[in-house]
Amino acid sequence: xxxxxxxxxxxxxxxxxxxxxxxxxxxxxxxxxxxxxxxxxxxxxxxxxxxxxxxxxxxxxxxxxxxxxxxxxxxxxxxxxxxxxxxxxxxxxxxxxxxxxxxxxxxxxxxxxxxxxxxxxxxxxxxxxxxxxxxxxxxxxxxxxxxxxxxxxxxxxxxxxxxxxxxxxxxxxxxxxxxxxxxxxxxxxxxxxxxxxxxxxxxxxxxxxxxxxxxxxxxxxxxxxxxxxxxxxxxxxxxxxxxxxxxxxxxxxxxxxxxxxxxxxxxxxxxxxxxxxxxxxxxxxxxxxxxxxxxxxxxxxxxxxxxxxxxxxxxxxxxxxxxx
Numbered sequence: 001x002x003x004x005x006x007x008x009x010x011x012x013x014x015x016x017x018x019x020x021x022x023x024x025x026x027x028x029x030x031x032x033x034x035x036x037x038x039x040x041x042x043x044x045x046x047x048x049x050x051x052x053x054x055x056x057x058x059x060x061x062x063x064x065x066x067x068x069x070x071x072x073x074x075x076x077x078x079x080x081x082x083x084x085x086x087x088x089x090x091x092x093x094x095x096x097x098x099x100x101x102x103x104x105x106x107x108x109x110x111x112x113x114x115x116x117x118x119x120x121x122x123x124x125x126x127x128x129x130x131x132x133x134x135x136x137x138x139x140x141x142x143x144x145x146x147x148x149x150x151x152x153x154x155x156x157x158x159x160x161x162x163x164x165x166x167x168x169x170x171x172x173x174x175x176x177x178x179x180x181x182x183x184x185x186x187x188x189x190x191x192x193x194x195x196x197x198x199x200x201x202x203x204x205x206x207x208x209x210x211x212x213x214x215x216x217x218x219x220x221x222x223x224x225x226x227x228x229x230x231x232x233x234x235x236x237x238x239x240x241x242x243x244x245x246x247x248x249x250x251x252x253x254x255x256x257x258x259x260x261x262x263x264x265x266x267x268x269x270x271x272x273x274x275x276x277x278x279x280x281x282x283x284x285x286x287x288x289x290x291x292x293x294x295x296x297x298x299x300x301x302x303x304x305x306x307x308x309x310x311x312x313x314x315x316x317x318x319x320x321x322x323x324x
Contacts, residue, residue: 076280086098094119127193128145165313204297303322
């Protein structure tokens with residue numbers, strides 16, 4: 001007859017298995033059989049509720065479709081497209097798109113890398129800055145999460161609204177993206193940083209499509225990043241309105257100020273269509289054959305973000321479909 005200790009053990013076992021059905025990690029068939037052997041070995045009645053619960057767990061698992069296996073390799077792509085020198089890393093069920101920006105500020109030279117991490121439904125999990133050459137040399141090599149969606153690993157991947165943390169004091173080096181960025185209201189600034197990623201993805205896909213017909217990887221000589229799609233009321237929750245333009249759209253121009261795109265050069269290397277610098281880096285054209293990265297890019301290109309302030313270091317991010 002089952003002892004009190006046996007009952008405690010099997011109760012904890014069942015509760016753990018039931019929780020894993022919903023939260024993971026996955027339950028193996030051998031664990032089900034092991035639990036059933038434990039019940040029999042310790043004289044639990046076949047009519048016991050524990051046997052019924054175990055059968056229910058087994059039925060739930062059998063009813064599920066087999067999980068689609070994740071690719072076992074990471075792929076690294078690099079090159080120039082749409083006026084950007086960029087890197088795209090395809091990593092299992094997400095990708096990271098990075099571009100570099102450099103410029104001068106108060107006679108000091110600097111360079112940063114901005115990375116956008118996209119989940120499998122094209123939503124941005126975080127925007128990260130890496131100091132390649134900081135205006136303060138002590139920060140060289142440091143990383144800063146400019147915006148990060150709360151609990152993004154456990155969120156439903158096609159979320160439409162999510163809370164996010166933002167960096168309270170932003171790096172001065174963001175002026176390399178646009179010289180007037182710190183005149184933007186915070187909601188528009190963070191929406192701009194998010195939408196830069198979606199805009200670059202859109203430009204990348206357009207260029208990859210055009211290359212299929214041109215049979216060439218060269219871009220227009222002297223061309224810069226494409227910074228010109230029309231505003232469509234993209235950040236309805238912004239505190240105030242500003243001039244709009246570009247992949248991030250908000251540029252916050254003062255009256256009479258010349259419209260400029262980026263305040264500095266952009267690239268991982270010299271801005272020319274040279275082959276990738278790394279031996280294991282694939283050309284951007286190969287993204288067309290990546291069955292993980294390409295669907296993510298296509299979904300990301302169709303989205304844009306609006307941001308609403310929720311606190312000194314928190315915002316709410318909302319996703320909508322682009323109006324073409």
